[in-house]
Amino acid sequence: MPIHLSRRDMLGLIAGGGALAAAPAWAVVSPQAETPLPSFTGPEPNPYWNSVGPYVTYPQKVPLIRLTDRPIQLETPRRYFRTAITPNEAFYVRYHLPDIPNAVDLASWRLTLEGNFAHPLQLSLEQLRKEFRPVTIAAVNQCSGNSRSRFQPRVPGGQWGNGAMGNALWTGVRLSDVLKRAGVQPGTVQIQFEGLDHGPGPQGKGSNRFLKSWNVDEPILKEAVIAYLMNGEPLPMLNGFPVRMVMPGKFATYWTKHLTFIRALTTPDTNFWMTPAYQIPDTPNGSTTPEELKAGKVKLVPIGHVNMPVRSVIVDPDGAAPLLPGVPATIRGVAFSGQGKIVKVDVSVDDGKTWRPARLGADLGAHSFREYSLVWTPTSPGKHTIAVRATDAGGHVQPDAGVWNAGGYLWNKIERQDVLVLNA
Numbered sequence: 001m002p003i004h005l006s007r008r009d010m011l012g013l014i015a016g017g018g019a020l021a022a023a024p025a026w027a028v029v030s031p032q033a034e035t036p037l038p039s040f041t042g043p044e045p046n047p048y049w050n051s052v053g054p055y056v057t058y059p060q061k062v063p064l065i066r067l068t069d070r071p072i073q074l075e076t077p078r079r080y081f082r083t084a085i086t087p088n089e090a091f092y093v094r095y096h097l098p099d100i101p102n103a104v105d106l107a108s109w110r111l112t113l114e115g116n117f118a119h120p121l122q123l124s125l126e127q128l129r130k131e132f133r134p135v136t137i138a139a140v141n142q143c144s145g146n147s148r149s150r151f152q153p154r155v156p157g158g159q160w161g162n163g164a165m166g167n168a169l170w171t172g173v174r175l176s177d178v179l180k181r182a183g184v185q186p187g188t189v190q191i192q193f194e195g196l197d198h199g200p201g202p203q204g205k206g207s208n209r210f211l212k213s214w215n216v217d218e219p220i221l222k223e224a225v226i227a228y229l230m231n232g233e234p235l236p237m238l239n240g241f242p243v244r245m246v247m248p249g250k251f252a253t254y255w256t257k258h259l260t261f262i263r264a265l266t267t268p269d270t271n272f273w274m275t276p277a278y279q280i281p282d283t284p285n286g287s288t289t290p291e292e293l294k295a296g297k298v299k300l301v302p303i304g305h306v307n308m309p310v311r312s313v314i315v316d317p318d319g320a321a322p323l324l325p326g327v328p329a330t331i332r333g334v335a336f337s338g339q340g341k342i343v344k345v346d347v348s349v350d351d352g353k354t355w356r357p358a359r360l361g362a363d364l365g366a367h368s369f370r371e372y373s374l375v376w377t378p379t380s381p382g383k384h385t386i387a388v389r390a391t392d393a394g395g396h397v398q399p400d401a402g403v404w405n406a407g408g409y410l411w412n413k414i415e416r417q418d419v420l421v422l423n424a
């Protein structure tokens with residue numbers, strides 16, 4: 001049975017109440033989960049928007065598309081991207097280690113700041129809420145490997161469709177305020193983040209804790225938020241209850257869930273999850289070729305060196321039903337960028353030959369999803385290919401070529417959707 005927590009239970013918890021006494025019961029598996037799945041999901045001739053796994057219900061979640069169970073990886077179905085804010089219960093889930101908390105006792109839980117600080121701290125959730133100024137920001141959390149199933153040639157790793165992303169209003173405290181109170185001492189080179197999950201990672205790599213670190217002078221540390229609310233509610237357990245890091249503009253691998261340890265390090269972090277994992281080619285767009293890689297010509301850097309490239313997705317029409325000539329259809333979806341707010345979204349109904357500007361939805365801030373829409377009244381019957389192309393304030397425009405790198409990261413090629421228009 002899934003965990004059922006009423007909103008009151010959760011609000012009670014966040015007010016500093018007792019344990020989250022949830023049964024460690026896990027997935028409710030739908031019958032089709034045992035059926036073998038196709039191993040190839042795209043991109044040609046007809047890509048699936050999502051990955052092809054079964055719909056499975058986990059605690060506090062609507063049915064999501066399961067890639068793996070240990071560690072848990074769940075993708076958000078396409079229809080939830082019609083709106084700029086992704087509902088908590090539909091927000092995707094990604095872990096690296098199998099042993100994850102399904103209960104956190106807030107009476108004893110503390111955010112611990114240790115290492116090279118002048119005043120090591122142990123902060124309760126109550127203290128975080130009361131003793132630091134709250135801030136709220138809309139920001140997209142996107143997995144580095146979102147859309148990895150589109151890569152050609154294909155690369156190992158979770159074969160995500162486009163749904164390893166979500167946008168929420170995150171409320172919490174500035175990391176910099178907490179660091180200031182602890183007093184980062186001279187000699188600190190990096191700040192490290194760790195959550196409550198553990199368990200064997202890739203064999204023999206010392207990867208049994210998911211550790212991520214930033215250089216101490218990295219500007220993102222000034223913007224980062226330690227979030228205790230997601231869309232105004234306590235975070236779902238699977239999205240990092242009680243607090244998680246929010247690193248606006250950066251890929252989600254740095255958005256540590258169940259954040260419990262912040263360390264001031266005096267030597268750089270070389271753990272598996274910093275290197276070799278989550279490294280990208282130090283090339284324009286992080287792109288390379290299998291040949292260059294094999295020849296050992298490619299310098300790799302942590303994916304934290306870059307912000308998320310501009311991209312957009314088509315949600316409607318989804319090609320499931322034909323359109324009718326003379327009947328208006330709304331083309332819509334969301335666009336976002338880690339490199340400046342979305343200023344323009346263009347739509348094509350002729351496979352990218354000609355473009356027209358879409359209407360943009362509300363501006364929720366530079367790091368948010370932005371809705372776009374365009375009403376199209378098809379006139380000629382037959383197959384039509386819709387394409388969507390976003391532009392950000394930094395002048396970056398989505399490319400019409402896919403990147404390639406061994407991690408399957410940074411996908412932002414212009415998306416297409418085929419639709420059939422019937423005879424009148």
Ligand SMILES: Nc1nc2c(c(=O)[nH]1)N[C@H]1C(S)=C(S)[C@@H](COP(=O)(O)O)O[C@H]1N2
Nearest residue numbers: 092093094095096143195239252253255257
């Ligand atoms: N504690 C912890 N935090 C983590 C991870 C993890 O495995 N453990 N994975 C990271 C990665 S790679 C991603 S894509 C996001 C996923 O966030 P979500 O599960 O809330 O969607 O969490 C990040 N934070």
Ligand SMILES: [Mo]
Nearest residue numbers: 094143144253
């Ligand atoms: Mo990720």
